[in-house]
Amino acid sequence: MDQKHVINGKEQYKEESIFTFPKGIPGFEHLRDFKLQEHNELFSIFSAVEEDGISFITINPFDFVHDYEFELSNDALADIDVTVREQIAVRCIVTWHSNRDKITVNLIAPIIFNTENLKGKQIILQNSEYTTRHALWPDVELEEQGGES
Amino acid sequence: MLVLSRKKGESIVIQNNIVLTVLSVEGDNVKIGISAPKDIDIYRKEIFDAIQDNNQSAVMDLKTIQTAILNMDGNRIE
Numbered sequence: 001m002d003q004k005h006v007i008n009g010k011e012q013y014k015e016e017s018i019f020t021f022p023k024g025i026p027g028f029e030h031l032r033d034f035k036l037q038e039h040n041e042l043f044s045i046f047s048a049v050e051e052d053g054i055s056f057i058t059i060n061p062f063d064f065v066h067d068y069e070f071e072l073s074n075d076a077l078a079d080i081d082v083t084v085r086e087q088i089a090v091r092c093i094v095t096w097h098s099n100r101d102k103i104t105v106n107l108i109a110p111i112i113f114n115t116e117n118l119k120g121k122q123i124i125l126q127n128s129e130y131t132t133r134h135a136l137w138p139d140v141e142l143e144e145q146g147g148e149s
Numbered sequence: 150m151l152v153l154s155r156k157k158g159e160s161i162v163i164q165n166n167i168v169l170t171v172l173s174v175e176g177d178n179v180k181i182g183i184s185a186p187k188d189i190d191i192y193r194k195e196i197f198d199a200i201q202d203n204n205q206s207a208v209m210d211l212k213t214i215q216t217a218i219l220n221m222d223g224n225r226i227e
Binding site: 023025026027028039040043045047052053054055056057074075078079093094095096100106108109122124126132133 | 187188190192196197199200201202203204205206207208209210211214217218221
């Protein structure tokens with residue numbers, strides 16, 4: 001029972017998998033292997049296998065930004081050998097802050113995972129309105145930030 | 150830095166398989182067409198720099214992450 005189902009049950013991956021990033025990620029081009037690990041229903045932890053100190057808090061953007069959308073170019077799909085949509089999982093990197101209102105998420109550079117061959121790539125959306133620092137929690141304070149979404 | 154002058158419609162070849170073509174020049178604005186192998190990523194530099202910076206400022210160590218998320222959970226659950 002270690003399968004997680006998110007986004008209409010379409011996204012499937014093990015709770016902890018190691019993905020290869022053929023080109024690393026921007027700013028950490030020397031790293032290749034990253035572990036994606038579910039933390040709870042909202043957050044997952046994305047960490048470099050080779051270097052202990054390099055971890056990121058990530059979210060599934062569709063959990064937070066309900067109208068989030070982007071187009072994956074064929075080149076990006078080819079880079080991680082995606083052939084069908086069901087192989088794709090998406091995470092976005094969160095920049096943490098002790099003040100929760102200042103926590104942001106990078107929506108312009110989602111990380112795309114091929115859950116079948118365990119390859120990944122952080123892509124940068126071209127001609128996109130999204131930014132690297134989108135507020136994670138919208139200004140209107142939600143009463144119950146419970147597990148249901 | 151290598152500096153080359155090109156007219157509209159002229160191209161530059163890099164490493165046999167990357168071709169940059171000046172498509173149009175209007176005032177300060179130059180339109181450049183790029184054809185390159187699929188595995189070459191092409192980005193506007195300022196956006197790529199912003200992503201690098203953002204990743205570098207988002208990086209944490211595992212212990213800090215665990216503490217941070219635990220605090221958040223605590224706040225959420227009340």
